[in-house]
Amino acid sequence: MIARSYLYVPGESGARLDRSESRGADAVIADLEDAIAPVRKAEAVAAVAT
Numbered sequence: 001m002i003a004r005s006y007l008y009v010p011g012e013s014g015a016r017l018d019r020s021e022s023r024g025a026d027a028v029i030a031d032l033e034d035a036i037a038p039v040r041k042a043e044a045v046a047a048v049a050t
Contacts, residue, residue, distance in 0.1 A: 005025045
């Protein structure tokens with residue numbers, strides 16, 4: 001399958017991550033760098049892992 005649309009979601013946003021799969025994008029990318037404050041990176045990694 002060729003992905004035509006990508007949805008970037010901040011990794012720390014649990015509710016957005018939960019809803020992201022139902023948005024119709026071909027791929028969901030959990031952003032763990034640019035969209036996350038340095039002090040919240042560990043929290044974001046844990047949210048994406050679950």
